[in-house]
Amino acid sequence: MSTRRTRTIVAALATVLLAGSMAACGNSDTGGGDGGGDGKIVLGFSQVGAESGWRTANTTSIKDAAVEAGIELKFDDAQQKQENQIKAIRNFIQQKVDVIAFSPVVESGWDTVLKEAKDAGIPVILTDRAVDSADKTLYKTFLGSDFVKEGRLAGEWLVEQTKTAAGPVNIVELQGTTGSAPANDRKEGFAAAIAANPNLKIVASQSGDFKRADGKQVMEQFLKANPDIDVLFAHNDDMGLGALEAITAAGKVPGKDITIITIDAVKDGMQALADGKFNFIAECSPLLGPQLMELVKKVEAGEEVPARIETEETTFTQEQAREALPNRKY
Ligand code: GYE
Numbered sequence: 249m250s251t252r253r254t255r256t257i258v259a260a261l262a263t264v265l266l267a268g269s270m271a272a273c274g275n276s277d278t279g280g281g282d283g284g285g286d287g288k289i290v291l292g293f294s295q296v297g298a299e300s301g302w303r304t305a306n307t308t309s310i311k312d313a314a315v316e317a318g319i320e321l322k323f324d325d326a327q328q329k330q331e332n333q334i335k336a337i338r339n340f341i342q343q344k345v346d347v348i349a350f351s352p353v354v355e356s357g358w359d360t361v362l363k364e365a366k367d368a369g370i371p372v373i374l375t376d377r378a379v380d381s382a383d384k385t386l387y388k389t390f391l392g393s394d395f396v397k398e399g400r401l402a403g404e405w406l407v408e409q410t411k412t413a414a415g416p417v418n419i420v421e422l423q424g425t426t427g428s429a430p431a432n433d434r435k436e437g438f439a440a441a442i443a444a445n446p447n448l449k450i451v452a453s454q455s456g457d458f459k460r461a462d463g464k465q466v467m468e469q470f471l472k473a474n475p476d477i478d479v480l481f482a483h484n485d486d487m488g489l490g491a492l493e494a495i496t497a498a499g500k501v502p503g504k505d506i507t508i509i510t511i512d513a514v515k516d517g518m519q520a521l522a523d524g525k526f527n528f529i530a531e532c533s534p535l536l537g538p539q540l541m542e543l544v545k546k547v548e549a550g551e552e553v554p555a556r557i558e559t560e561e562t563t564f565t566q567e568q569a570r571e572a573l574p575n576r577k578y
Contacts, residue, residue, distance in 0.1 A: 341365055389555055393558065418474065486514075522573050
C-alpha cells in the first residue's frame with residue numbers, strides 16, 4: 249500500500265472516530281431532555297428577583313458560570329413573587345429542560361410543583377435559599393450558606409462589643425423578606441446569640457424585604473417610635489444602606505450614635521464599613537455559579553451528590569474591610 253493511501257485511510261478513520269466520540273458526548277449531554285437541540289445540557293433557573301446587590305452578583309455569577317461550563321441557561325426573574333417562580337418552574341417542565349435550579353423566595357408552599365418536576369423526571373437543585381418540604385426526595389441537593397450561623401456571628405460580635413455596657417442596649421432589627429429562609433434563620437441565629445444577655449433588647453423588628461428603599465422607610469419609622477436606638481441589625485447590606493439615609497436625616501451619626509451590623513459584604517456594604525458608617529458585616533457569598541454548574545452536570549449524569557453543600561464565609565470589622573475592599577470582586 250502506498251504511503252499516501254495509508255495516510256488517507258488513517259485520516260478517514262480518525263475523522264470517523266472523532267465524529268463518533270463527539271456524537272457520544274452530545275448524547276450524554278442532552279440526557280433525558282430535548283430542550284437544547286445542540287447537545288448542551290439545558291438548565292432552567294428561576295431567580296428570586298433583583299432586590300439587592302447580593303442578588304445582582306449572584307445572577308452574574310450564574311450566567312457567567314453557565315457560559316463557562318457550556319450549559320444552556322434558561323433564566324427567569326420572578327420579581328420576588330412565589331407565583332412567578334411556580335409558573336417559571338412549570339414552564340421549564342413543559343420545555344423538558346434537563347435540570348431545574350431555583351432560589352426559593354420563601355420557604356413554604358413548594359411541594360406540589362416540586363412533585364410535578366419529580367414526576368416528569370427532572371432533577372431539581374435548590375440554590376441560595378432552602379424550602380421546608382418534609383419530603384427531601386423532592387430535590388437533589390441544596391447549595392448555599394448557613395444563615396443561622398451568619399445571624400449568630402452578628403450577635404456574638406455585639407455581645408463582645410457590649411460586654412462592659414452600663415445600661416440596656418436597644419436594638420432594632422430590619423428583617424429580610426417575610427417567610428424567606430435567610431430572614432427566618434438570621435433572626436433565629438442572632439436572637440440565640442444575644443439570649444443570655446438580658447441587657448441586649450430587640451425593641452423593634454420588621455421586614456424591609458431585603459431592599460434599600462424599604463430599609464430606609466422602616467428605619468424612619470423605627471427612629472420616630474424609639475428615641476434611644478443603640479444598634480441596628482439589618483439582615484442585608486442593602487437595607488442597612490437605606491437605613492443610613494434615615495439615620496443621617498434624623499441627625500444621628502451612623503456607626504457612632506447607632507452601631508450598625510449587617511450581612512452579605514457586597515461592595516457597597518464593605519465601602520460603608522470601611523468608611524466607618526457600618527460597624528460589622530457577616531459575609532454571605534453570592535458567587536454560587538461555578539459550584540452550581542458542577543452540580544448540574546453531576547445530577548444530569550445521574551451521579552450522587554451531597555444533600556447539602558455550604559459556602560465558606562467570614563466576617564469583617566472596619567479594619568478588615570479596608571484591607572479587603574481593593575480585591576473585592578462583587
Ligand atoms: O442576603 C440578600 C438577598 O438569599 C442570601 O437575599 C440571599 C439574600 C441576601 O436579597 O441580600
